[in-house]
Amino acid sequence: MPQKAIICTVDVVLLCLRGTVLNVALWRRERAPFEGSPALPGGYIHPEEDVDTLDAASRMLREKTGIASPYLEQLGTFSGASRDPRGWSISIAYYALLPAELIEQEPAPGLVLQAVEQLKGLPFDHKDIVQAAVQRVRNKSSYSSLPVYLCGEQFTLPRLQAVYEAVLGEPINKVSFRRKMEELDMLEAVEGAMETGRANRPAQLYRLKHEFQQCLSVSPRSLTAAAG
Amino acid sequence: MPQKAIICTVDVVLLCLRGTVLNVALWRRERAPFEGSPALPGGYIHPEEDVDTLDAASRMLREKTGIASPYLEQLGTFSGASRDPRGWSISIAYYALLPAELIEQEPAPGLVLQAVEQLKGLPFDHKDIVQAAVQRVRNKSSYSSLPVYLCGEQFTLPRLQAVYEAVLGEPINKVSFRRKMEELDMLEAVEGAMETGRANRPAQLYRLKHEFQQCLSVSPRSLTAAAG
DNA sequence: CAAATAGTGTCTATAAGACATTATTGG
DNA sequence: CCAATAATGTCTTATAGACACTATTTG
Numbered sequence A, B: 001m002p003q004k005a006i007i008c009t010v011d012v013v014l015l016c017l018r019g020t021v022l023n024v025a026l027w028r029r030e031r032a033p034f035e036g037s038p039a040l041p042g043g044y045i046h047p048e049e050d051v052d053t054l055d056a057a058s059r060m061l062r063e064k065t066g067i068a069s070p071y072l073e074q075l076g077t078f079s080g081a082s083r084d085p086r087g088w089s090i091s092i093a094y095y096a097l098l099p100a101e102l103i104e105q106e107p108a109p110g111l112v113l114q115a116v117e118q119l120k121g122l123p124f125d126h127k128d129i130v131q132a133a134v135q136r137v138r139n140k141s142s143y144s145s146l147p148v149y150l151c152g153e154q155f156t157l158p159r160l161q162a163v164y165e166a167v168l169g170e171p172i173n174k175v176s177f178r179r180k181m182e183e184l185d186m187l188e189a190v191e192g193a194m195e196t197g198r199a200n201r202p203a204q205l206y207r208l209k210h211e212f213q214q215c216l217s218v219s220p221r222s223l224t225a226a227a228g
Numbered sequence C: 001c002a003a004a005t006a007g008t009g010t011c012t013a014t015a016a017g018a019c020a021t022t023a024t025t026g027g
Numbered sequence D: 001c002c003a004a005t006a007a008t009g010t011c012t013t014a015t016a017g018a019c020a021c022t023a024t025t026t027g
Helices: A053-065 A100-105 A125-143 A146-150 A156-169 A174-184 B053-065 B099-104 B126-141 B146-150 B156-167 B174-183
Strands: A007-018 A021-028 A040-042 A072-082 A087-099 A110-116 A187-195 A201-207 B008-019 B021-027 B042-044 B071-080 B091-095 B109-117 B154-156 B185-195 B202-208
Touching: A007 A053, A007 A125, A021 A053, A021 A125, A021 A156, A053 A072, A053 A087, A053 B071, A053 B099, A072 A125, A072 B053, A087 A146, A087 B091, A100 A110, A100 B021, A125 A146, A125 A156, A125 A174, A125 B146, A146 A156, A146 B071, A156 A174, A156 A201, A156 B099, A156 B174, B008 B053, B008 B099, B008 B126, B008 B146, B008 B156, B021 B053, B021 B156, B053 B071, B053 B091, B053 B099, B071 B126, B091 B126, B099 B109, B099 B202, B126 B146, B126 B156, B146 B156, B154 B185, B156 B174, B156 B202
Parallel strands: A007 A087, B008 B091
Antiparallel strands: A007 A021, A007 A040, A021 A110, A072 A087, A187 A201, B008 B021, B008 B042, B021 B109, B071 B091, B154 B202, B185 B202
16 A cells, blocks of 8 residues: 655756855745745756656756756665645755856846855754755765866966866866866867967867766765765 | 655665675565565655654665664655656655665565676666666765775775675775875774784784764875776 | 966876785694 | 685875975965
8 A cells, every 4th residue: 555645746956156266056935835945956856747757857947947958876865754834745856057157147037046064943854855965976076077067168278267266166286187177088179269468378178078968077095085 | 735655765775895896785665566576775754753865764774774874875865757757756755875784684574685796677666766876975985985885894904805896896005095094084903903813924903983874085096097 | 578378298205016925824 | 735815014005294395476
């Protein structure tokens, strides 16, 4: 005999970098519970519509932010009797990374960005979910190409290094960083494209190689000495 | 409006090491669908009984194998319209590690161990789930104390090294391995306890320090050069 | 030319692996 | 004493970081 109905939802932690701080996109809830509160974009799974929960997360993103296909990965499942006032619930959480410009240039109505530290007043266990996502991103960034998804399509190496440093929260040796990027073998220089305009030597623009648009490049060793 | 009922289950991938090969514990299903087939121990979440899905997984293990508190961690959630013939379903998968002797000495009825390679005929997407668990264990073992949970309470360093080698599938340099174990700082020698009986120098017995009974020790660097 | 930042060369420090040596048991 | 394996010392190689130097732009 099946169980009493369990509330099945999907939530998405959409992260981007503004300046040097990670921000999460929050969505003003349109219904109870917590109507009007900013919370993670999410909602019920639609079994008739969604082929699986990844598909549901992708739909959630599309509906609430208009964003089509960012880097999107399952984070984990949060569950229990006490996380939702409506009853025993399950939330399958996903996280997504995006260049901040994509949100800032055409902000979806009801969407606000907020720094991931000092989050307060989030409903459900959404604060825990955001913290888990941030930890996952930090950890995965220490040995993979993950942070490139926070950059736009083209970027310079100094810019990418700053993104890594912002995510990891510590400075990285420039020579080592460039050696690692070489080793990860995920970037290609854009022929003849340089970032100019400032009073210094122009920087080469790079882009992600096509084969890494959807999948990460991972290094056998950490980029930095620290780890979690 | 809530969704059409979704089937919510928990499955456990219980792994142990027999000789040098990882085995998974399979449970002969007592009901349809796939009645009689060996499958992952699992079942419906009981909202009245389980405080969350970890608790449900723990109960599943207890009920089907009699095992109380092994290392148990969430693996991920598998979902969709097509994985279960009964309808749209969610399985929150957990994995557990255990010394093989605990299963072999008093085998629960209906439980069989099977090598994780060449699994065939598993129902649902249980083969995918097992593969994901094995990959997780391999990956996590490369930089943490995870494999100690495959050993009994006391073990020698050569034995532990063999366990790591079996899990990772490659030989490890003895000196480097011992340096890493020193660095992980998770073992303590059992005073005066040596493994004797064979025609060679006896080996010191070690055990996990108390503070690592429940949590892992992680290294900033990989144990071996390889990675995933 | 000065200031600023990009990009590279090179030396040093640290970690990993190869290999050899010593230690301790049973037969 | 021999065989076997534990345990450790030490040299070599690989990787990471420090630091300095060159390159190229604007004003």
